Amino acid sequence: MRSTPTDQPSRPASGALVPVLAFAGIVVAVMQTLLVPVIKDLPQLLDTEPSNATWVLTSTLLSGAVATPIMGRLGDLYGKRRLLIVSLSVMVVGALVSALTSDLIVMIAGRSLQGFAMGAIPLGIGLMRDMLPREKLGSAMALMSSSIGVGGGLALPLAALIAQHADWHALFYGAAGLGVLSIVLTLLVVPESSMRAEGSFDGLGAFGLSTGLVLFLLPITKGSDWGWTSATTLGLFAASALVLLLWGVFELRTKAPLVDLRTTARPAVLFTNLASIMVGVSFYVVSLVLPQLLQLPKATGYGLGQSMVVAGLLVAPLGLTMMFTAPVYARLSAKYGPKTTLILGMLIIAIGYGAGLGLMSAAWQSLVIAVVLGAGIGLAYSSLPALIVGAVPASETGAANGLNTLMRSIGTSVSSAVIGMVLANTANTVNGVAIPTMHGFRVSFLIATGAVAVGLLMALFLPKPNRAPQLRASSEEEDNLARAEEALRGFRGRVLDAEGTPVPRAKVTLIDRRGRQAGATLSDEDGGYALAVPAQGAYVLAARATGHGPLASSATHAGDESAVALDLSLPGETVSAP
Template identity: 75%
Template sequence: MTRTTTDPHTRRPNGSGIVPVLAFAGIVVAVMQTLLVPVIKDLPELLGTSPGNATWVMTSTLLAGAVSTPIMGRLGDLYGKRRMLIASLAVMVVGSLVAGFTSDLLVMIVGRALQGFAMGAIPLGIGLMRDGLPREKLGSAMALMSSSIGVGGGLALPVAALVAQHADWHALFFGSAGLGVVSIVLTLIFVPESPMRAVGTFDAPGALGLSAGLVLFLLPITKGSDWGWTSGTTLGLFGAAVAVLLLWGVMELRVKAPLVDLRTTARPAVLFTNLASIMVGVAFYAVSLVLPQLLQLPASTGYGLGQSMVVAGLCVAPLGLTMMFTAPVYARISAKYGPKVTLMTGMLIIAVGYGAGLGLMSAAWQTIIIAVVLGAGIGLAYSSLPALIIGAVPASETGAANGLNTLMRSIGTSVSSAVIGMVLANTANQVGGVAVPTMHGFRVSFMIATGAVLLGLVFAAFLPGRRAAANAAKPHLVASSDPLSEPAPASASAPAYISTSTSTSADLVTTGFRGRVLTSEGSPVARAKVTLIDRRGRQAGATLSSADGGYALAVPAAGAYVLAVTAGGHGPLASGASHPGDDRSIEMDLALPGATVLA
């Protein structure tokens, strides 16, 4: 079982530059993903190859990103999230330069695969925010980081289209490399290393097994429409993926420090969040595939909007920009109702956007409306996912758990790309020997996205709600799912190490946790009950906050704990924390949500 220690050589961040710098890193990743979208139809000619082979330029990035994301998350937990973030960006810069200097297909595929390593920046950035920011800033910061993938994509499309129209297309890769270098420099200057470390070893066999299983699974998804969904190659790879992933799962359950803690992943809060993430990924990518093609098709088709590459990019750009502006909205909704409600609200808005889109495809301004509505919904949904994951796992598993969640979104986009690509290909008309997507195909694609997001709503309905938060003092809701870690009542046979101090001074405790209990607006909360709960579900200490909100609790030993806070007129709070067991006092402010009425 992994635990968390604090690296004594790291300094505590003040939070001033962390959020914009990490959000910029997320935008850089999104730019890398979307920079070839404007020239995707021209890739076979540019690389002197067949359309089927040219698709590997996109597929290689997807596969590398899917494989590297959980691995980089785990390495970040073990050796430093900032260190791994910089490493991910550095590999992306190398890949960008490799692709920028070649027109050879195989070398281009290698460069694009190296670019895919940047996908780990999103979960690593979220983990750095959790470890370094005050709680009152964490909600909106994570929302911005999570939605940065859409922001970057929305901004990159028109810019990439402009560059592709007026310059050598290789300039796209040099621009990506330049943004990566800027992101690395900003991270080195403004983002301190996280002091949190998981104690354990890196599970190399688990990494190899997961990589093999993911490649075997995602390869037929991305190439199934070319090979044939019932071909021996496609079915054989799917069968091999199932076998490899099952063997990998059995192995991970027997390893002391697994790459992915499957017991944690099986918790309802984590499992259903990841399932919902797949559906959000499907819905997010569908609009990116449909709207640019609809806008660029010639008006002579009877339904195409006849816009240039640049105008099409500008019409789709509000998708990402709206995601950025929903971050503060998410923070308000989530503080009042919880991230589950925010996720479900976002999914409902997505369903409305796609439903309305079925009748709003006859003018460019209508596509902008679709992009804005879908951007708002996707922004709320994406912003909720890291908060749901972080609230369900110990601090030592933040990087790996968010990496797995990002992987689930990637699987969603992969499935969306394959299924919608197949739909558009099978419903296309041949015009002058060229396959042209039809309006029927566009509408079927929107219906598939609507169905996916409605299924995601079903998954989200099974997530724990505010009633679970009301029982925050009951640690079985947040402690490890390991059977040996089930809660035990505090009794004579299970000593609780209860602190009987209710002093108004937080200076009496010098070893353990200290800080202030605050409202979401930053005002102190007096006489709030702060309870310390260990991993076995036993109360390890309790105290009341002083007039200025101050509290202090001693810890009986090193390990992971939960700080549960209750106060009249405020919703309860349960926050994971870890202590190395030495003589230091870890500062941790606790921000309570607003007043809550529970059924």
């Protein structure tokens, strides 16, 4: 899939670009965690069974899981800023629908619309890659990625305060207001990206993915009610496997797939996405368990008897710590690489959950758990987009980060469904009200610990490149770039394979916006190349080498006497579709 530049943005990116895009991510997180303070009361508020009430949370996560690759692909095709505004607008409509109802089905429909805001994360990361210089990109993406945790941490005490002193529907009006504010800020501050991908939208692929995910999560949520060996449960799991298998075959055969499964099969992308699922599971478990444990009355023998607001304040450091780890991540990643920071983050998460199994008897212990887990999740979340961006060409940034956010969303969706099922099945019924038990909380933490262990194993399989492409440069490379700025007006960098190894004698061709060749060269033994530009403007750099798939990457040169650093990461050897 080739990306072509369109007209340049109507105005240059301002210094407020990153804060505004990060605020959009925070709004998404607020929407996700909006109902956590009242989760234990949802069955009574909606007059339904606990297993049905969990769908008010799961539906949002599920629709978000579907929306992320869809919005990422549409953003690559039609403009990332445009689709960011669409995502936020759908969220606002969904929030208003939920604000006006107490009916379970209508509430689930409104919450499903709110889930479309999840597309803001890959779209924001794509806009950053298109517009920011390389030296600022790593920390900016870390902030955008960790904004989910930041928003969640800030939302918990505020949502608890509103729910404790006002009608719980006011939560949705607040979310709608934040969505409108984010739309206005985006319109005022964020220019549209000039990068476009060729092709069309894969509507059938989007439908297949949506159907497969729904068929998978429905029996997870209702399996305990229907029976895990019942024909309905097993039939839905089988149908999910069949639909997703057929979807995968279709995606491999179509020319413009929703998800490029060949790109996904690269080790750097594959193991990052598998680790992302486990990080998503571990992130949502603590958000579901700690607020309930803190709010249960002390008369239960294990509840900590805190008010809704105090519980929210005690869990808030989970997100705040994630915010403070973003600059720490940038420094660690620049020195050791995003693979190392991902492994470090997951080790800290494992320590947090392991220690949490024995730290459930006092409110201050919940605060410690939140801080430790926030640090680990912040490092892990910040590492994921850097690993993805370093493994795919610029033309696939939106779709690739959309797929990665999808993996995280699948993790949180499975976490919501499984933990909801565990807590419902281990609950004690008192006066007709289901009360979660300490056994259920501990089983939930054990599940999170197991997920982190699997994710850590996936992270260890990640290939370790010689450098992090397009995100950081060694001191020697910085010296080379400095000399290049004095000697060359054009583009300079290295041609690398999917694992970060230099590719010698790769042909690199410079194409101007009219499709004419403006220059060509062969990479040297270290993969290095340099091409001069005839004038200011947008260009496409096409690279190809024996044993590798072709690559076309868009870039813009300001026309001044400088060299723009751009590394070209070739995909693996192409395989013809059957």
